[in-house]
Amino acid sequence: MNLAIDAGGTNLRAQIWHNDNFIAATEAKSGSIGLYSWIETLLAKYREIKTIGISFAGQVEDGRIISAPNILVDEHNIRERVESKYGVTLKIENDLNCAVLAEAKEFGVQNICALYVGTGLGLGAMDGGRVIKGFKNVATEIGHIPYKKTPLKCGCSRDNCLELYASGSGIAKQIEHKRVSCGTTLKELERAGEIEIVELFQEALLVAAGTTLTLFNPQVLVLGGGIIEANPYLEEFILKNIKDYALSNSLEGVKICKSRLQNASLGGALLLKDFDD
Structure with missing residues (x-):
């Protein structure tokens, strides 16, 4: 067993x-x-x-x-x-x-990245059938790439992580900092008039996707996680705008789509x- x-x-x-x-x-x-x-x-x-x-x-x-x-x-x-x-x-x-192993099997490819947006911002990358891990197994911690300074603190203790903008926990911290009275979903933020938080999230997500494509040049970029699932429009949003955030050669022939797997x-x-x- x-x-x-x-x-x-x-x-x-x-x-x-x-x-x-x-x-x-x-x-x-x-x-x-x-x-x-x-x-x-x-x-x-x-x-x-x-x-x-x-x-x-x-x-x-x-x-x-x-x-x-x-x-x-x-x-x-x-x-x-x-x-x-x-x-x-x-x-x-x-x-x-682990997620990128399952996604590679699902799509039948050996060069693939899984960008998941939920409570955090995570990335798994496979090149030639092998998962990229790095020296200390932290090679693809994309959520902790330095991005923009903010009054907020990431779980890693820094104040400029990409995850502070493009994740559920980052959105929650921004809401708390601004003392906004509304839910943490993108739709609730829009209804409350907090368009800036939504736009900051969207731009950071494009940076994450573009950085992934430029660095790893996958055949498939899979989008997953709770926020992606709750906001289906994000797939089309990335497809429409990614050309401004990734090396043009890395976009040739790449498939960008939502995950088809439940877990x-x-x-x-x-x-x-x-x-x-």
């Missing part, structure tokens, strides 16, 4: 598979139980599990959890601990790196068993 886990900031989600056959699904709140403890409960229930793939919304390196702003971590050296105790194979990877990170976690760390 194979266990796939999506460890997000709100929920821990798991699926159990036997070869290509779906067996069961379960979930828990991220703050209600430690990830390691939750894995132990699953291994106790499904004793035939041999491989575990984890999509993790935080920084990981060589099977270790380095940082996790919203997940209860009760064991940082999670791969060594689980493998030595239970005799299984465990692989853990950043959630966007690419979880799907990618299941695929980790087939890829080298």
Whole structure:
């Protein structure tokens, strides 16, 4: 059996598979139980599990959890601990790196980028069938590219991250700073007359997409995440305006579209068993 886990900031989600056959699904709140403890409960229930793939919304390196702003971590050296105790194979990877694995399988390409806009701004990139990770597995942290100075503070403690403009958390911080009384969706902001926040978001999103295309020259750029899903017009908006934000050669033949997957990170976690760390 194979266990796939999506460890997000709100929920821990798991699926159990036997070869290509779906067996069961379960979930828990991220703050209600430690990830390691939750894995132990699953291994106790499904004793035939041999491989575990984890999509993790935080920084990981060589099977270790380095940082996790919203997940209860009760064991940082999670791969060594689980493998030595239970005799299984465990692989853990950043959630966007997992997402791009699933998107690559969905589109049948080896050069692809997944730009996801939700609570944060994340990017997974694959070149020639291999996920780009970098020296410390933080190669594609596009949300933390220096962009524009602001009175706000990012989760990384800086005040000029792209994520402060093009993410749900960034929008929420701008609303709080301006003391605006409205919801955090783009439509609610427009109805409240807060067009500036919407326009800042849109421009930052174009910068993120254009930077991705220029740096990685993918065959496919997939757009995903809660904000993209809630605002379908953003796909057409990017297609219409991206020429002003990316190298023209990087736009030749590229396909830009919304994700077709419901949970690419979880799907990618299941695929980790087939890829080298």
